[in-house]
Amino acid sequence: MTIASLADQRQLRQINGQAQTNGQASTGETDRAALTASLLREKELLSEMSVLSQQQDLMAQEFDHRLGNSLQMIVSLLSLQSLAAPTPEAADQLTIAAGRVAAFGRVHRRLHFLDRQKNVELKQYLRTLCVDIADLLLEKGAGRAVVVEGAEINLPTALGIPIGFLVAESITNSVKYATGDIIVHIQTSSPTVLLSISDDGPGLPSDFNPMKQRGLGMKLIQSLTKQIGGTLEFAPGDGQRGTRLTVSFAA
Ligand SMILES: Nc1ncnc2c1ncn2[C@@H]1O[C@H](COP(=O)(O)OP(=O)(O)OP(=O)(O)O)[C@@H](O)[C@H]1O
Ligand SMILES: [Mg+2]
Numbered sequence: 001m002t003i004a005s006l007a008d009q010r011q012l013r014q015i016n017g018q019a020q021t022n023g024q025a026s027t028g029e030t031d032r033a034a035l036t037a038s039l040l041r042e043k044e045l046l047s048e049m050s051v052l053s054q055q056q057d058l059m060a061q062e063f064d065h066r067l068g069n070s071l072q073m074i075v076s077l078l079s080l081q082s083l084a085a086p087t088p089e090a091a092d093q094l095t096i097a098a099g100r101v102a103a104f105g106r107v108h109r110r111l112h113f114l115d116r117q118k119n120v121e122l123k124q125y126l127r128t129l130c131v132d133i134a135d136l137l138l139e140k141g142a143g144r145a146v147v148v149e150g151a152e153i154n155l156p157t158a159l160g161i162p163i164g165f166l167v168a169e170s171i172t173n174s175v176k177y178a179t180g181d182i183i184v185h186i187q188t189s190s191p192t193v194l195l196s197i198s199d200d201g202p203g204l205p206s207d208f209n210p211m212k213q214r215g216l217g218m219k220l221i222q223s224l225t226k227q228i229g230g231t232l233e234f235a236p237g238d239g240q241r242g243t244r245l246t247v248s249f250a251a
Contacts, residue, residue: 107164150186
């Protein structure tokens with residue numbers, strides 16, 4: 001039922017009720033006219049509010065649509081530029097940059113559908129996002145998958161962007177350095193959420209120090225962890241194999 005039709009019903013109820021209780025005809029009629037005028041004004045205001053809210057929704061949709069198109073254009077531009085790069089290393093860097101922008105586009109697209117909601121269910125959100133990321137990064141028919149498992153938890157939607165980007169960056173590394181499936185696991189130990197991304201690859205170098213990496217990936221992961229007020233831990237995965245990155249943060 002629309003806001004305007006609710007107001008119509010309330011208006012009728014109030015006018016009828018008022019007419020029954022007002023005994024004297026003359027004052028009753030004046031009161032009734034004033035009441036009708038004020039209720040009509042209220043109805044007009046509610047209808048204006050409803051139009052404004054629809055306009056705002058349309059503008060937000062238009063903005064999201066344009067941002068999506070712009071990101072796609074940047075991806076195409078970087079991919080084209082990689083074809084014209086003077087060295088294979090430069091071409092690789094441009095392809096990686098295109099991948100990052102594309103991953104951000106996917107995060108943005110997934111969250112766009114949840115924009116008006118205060119909370120997002122993390123597992124469902126990461127499942128849809130990981131389908132997108134796998135589609136973007138995994139070779140078709142390579143027999144690899146990104147699996148999202150564990151607890152369900154509602155988080156403020158605003159956390160969705162840094163978390164989505166962090167997961168995308170970590171999966172990118174697992175795709176690059178490992179060969180099997182990639183597992184995204186969610187565990188809750190109120191009020192803390194433990195989000196891990198693991199693979200069964202060769203594992204991190206024994207002298208690995210996340211603060212001393214030349215790549216952009218770890219820098220991004222650290223900065224995104226800081227953004228959500230979390231902490232980061234690196235360890236081997238199940239059976240002491242592969243790499244497990246765990247981010248702990250308050251829900
Ligand atoms: N899942 C992983 N398995 C094994 N080694 C990893 C994994 N993730 C990261 N590393 C190691 O950590 C290093 C730093 O990773 P980081 O993502 O910062 O850089 P990169 O992947 O080399 O470059 P970039 O992310 O800029 O493309 C890597 O070079 C690699 O040696
Ligand atoms: Mg990397």
